[in-house]
Amino acid sequence: MNWMWLPPWDQGLIAAALVGLAGLAVLRAWRERQGLPRPIALACLALRLGVICCLGFIVLNPTAVRAERAVGKPTLAVLLDTSQSMEVEDVGGVSRFSAATQALSAAWPRLSEHFQLDLRGFDRQLSPLSLEGLDGQRPQGQGTNIGLALSSLIDEQAHRSQQAGILLISDGRETHPGAPEAARLALARGVPIWTVTTGDEVDHRDIWVEASGSEVLAFAGETVAIAATVHQVGFDHRIIPVEIQDEDGTVLESLEVAPGAAGMATVSARVSAPERGERSLRVVVPPLAGEADTSNNQRSIHLRAVPGPVRVLLLEGQPHWDSKFLVQSLSNHPTVRLHAWYRLGDERTFTLIEGSDPAATQQPGFPESYEALSAYDVVMLGRGSDGLLSSEQLQMLTNFVADHGGSLVFHRGRPYDGRSPELANLEPLLWGQGSVGNTPLRLSAAGQLAPIFDLDPSLSPQEALARMRPLDRVERSRGLKPLATALARAGDGDAEQAPVVVAWQPFGQGRVVTVNAGGLWRWGFHGQRNEFDEVVYDRFWSGMLRWLQAGGDFLAGYDVALRAERRLIGDEEALRVEVRSRLGPELPYRPLLRLVDGDGAVLEEVEGAAIEGGRYRASMGPFPPGAYQLQLHSSHGHPELLEQAITVVSSSRELRNLSADPDLMESLALLSDGASLDLASLGRLPQLVQQWRQRQEIADRREPLWVSSWLLGLMLGLLAAEWWLRRRGGLL
Secondary structure: OEEEEOOOOOHHHHHHHHHHHHHHHHHHHHHOOOOOOHHHHHHHHHHHHHHHHHHHHHHOOEEEEEEOOOOOOOEEEEEEEOEHHHHOOOEOOEOHHHHHHHHHHHHHHHHHHHOEEEEEEEOOOEEEOOOHHHOOOOOOEOOOOHHHHHHHHHHHHHOOOOEEEEEEEEOOOOOOOOHHHHHHHHHHHOOOEEEEEOOOOOOOOEEEEEOOOOEEEEEOOOEEEEEEEEEEEOOOOOOEEEEEEEOOOOEEEEEEEOOOOOOEEEEEEEEEOOOOOEEEEEEEOOOOOOOOOOOOOEEEEEEEEEOOOEEEEEEEOOOOHHHHHHHHHHHOOOOEEEEEEEEOOOOOEEEEEOOOOOEEEOOOOOOOOHHHHOOOOEEEEOOOHHHOOOHHHHHHHHHHHHOOOOEEEEOOOOOOOOOOHHHHHHOOEEEEEEEEEEEOEEEOHHHHHOHHHOOOOOOOHHHHHHOOOOEEEEEEEEEEOOOOEEEEEEOOOOOOOOOEEEEEEEEOOEEEEEEOOEOHHHHHOOOOOOOHHHHHHHHHHHHHHHHHHHHOOOOOOOOEEEEEOOOEEEOOOOEEEEEEEOOOOOOOOOEEEEEEOOOOOEEEEEEOEEOOOOEEEEEEOOOOOEEEEEEEEEOOOOOOEEEEEEEEEOOOOOOOOOOOOHHHHHHHHHHOOOEEEOHHHHHHHHHHHHHHHHHHOOOEEEEEOOOOHHHHHHHHHHHHHHHHHHHHOOOO
């Protein structure tokens, strides 16, 4: 055993501090020389200097180093990339995977002499491998998650008594983020990463099609625009043919696009919605010569018909530009039947019915009976609504939403000035104090999927909103009701504390939406230099009505409704489904959900879990890419079978870029205190590991000598002895 001093500070500073403390002790002893006999004064000084010496001993941190011999061979974890990009043949005429397995097989005997080898394969996930099983194996992984593979093994290696780190053999082209973070974790846990890069630069060519949404809502027979984005790599300055196909493969329209400098172009077409049900369309790019992957050349878009016309009752107690522009937008829509009622004062009101000219009237704005109210599909309330409705009418409104399945929209935020427990019970928001102004709109993850914000077919929802004017005023909110979902918040940041602008919640059989926005009317201002704002304003409100109608859509004579959260999902995502039933609680309804492929084979079968208010939810998958039918088999009610088309596409970007990334591999080695090798130098790994072990001194165990009870006892004894002497001398 050896020992050494390992002070946390410079030894000169520590010596100066100790000399200073000793000087103070001598000075105090000199000042007390008259009150104590000389022998006792000298003894007190000696005891005090002894305590200072003990403090110096602690600060200098004496440490014993006990050398230990490593017993047995350390474990070396070997990670071999099994993703599809390893099939590229750019290493001496053979594939990257073949070159890696040949080099690994050649070096295996030498590595086995020095290490206990643990071979694993990885793509999206980590899996065990054997050297014998590599013969004839093809890499088929649809992704490369280096970070996940490293993180899993780092924890295992760090807990081993003897380990030699991780040998990573890959082309370095990751499709999932997180590799650098894993390398930093490896450094913190003392696990080096030894990297071997296989592969070279590849001239990659590919075309793929993306659509911002897989489902478009339209009123029955309405003509709407569908759009998709065509991306290209390696086909610069090439005119690309695009076809809009019906579900049976009939070509509805043939187009040509020329992706710009960004490598993308938008293609759109106007199509008619069916009178009932849905119509499936495809945006297809015929395969081009030299494409790396032709499976991503098409996207399906489902055009679903929403029943109309929509009967809307709008009540406004405090007229404003927001309500004026909303009424104008709705009254001009051919599928909306609008009844708008304003209160201008204590005695004056006016009514607008189905687009007629407004006329002063004393006609009551709210229906006098529940039957009359049930004739509407949507009720929209503005400001000051608490002064418009009696307690009986508020109860009718609650029943209209909860029991009838109607929709309620608070289109100008909080609809009451003081307190209104009945309206507060319906709202999805909990209100705070104050407001914010001049703020943009930021969509949540749920808002990105909501059809309300399909404002421009050529732009993503957030891109379209970014072009709009900021909102004048947004009231602060302090939270959401338990079942409520925020679709949009105020501001540019990601803070969940930001005021909610658009939120909704299920309420019984219906839906309640709050649009907490002042100044939304500016989006529809006719004085704009272009028509984008005006078009977006109309699309927002008509999209709102379509979404509300679709959400409450029980087809005529149907007791159940089936809705998938998304009609197009990736093969790494779960399929989330909601079932609605208007059967009474006396019937034990059990929704059975199945996903069926084109041959009729059932991939998964689950039973929906009851939520509340006749709602059931289920999660299925993930599933491999393909076209499927989601089936709902009902134990009671009509119909017994409902179906909805679901498209699963590959989430992988594995074939988008096939070039190796040696820079990433080298950075992983440097970040973790490892080293980079090539396939030919795998035999040098034992020497590199030995050098790393010497640098890290992993065979040494250090023990601080001052962490012991005897030192604490000595200091307490010295202080106690000085206290006794000073008390005996009469100084205490």
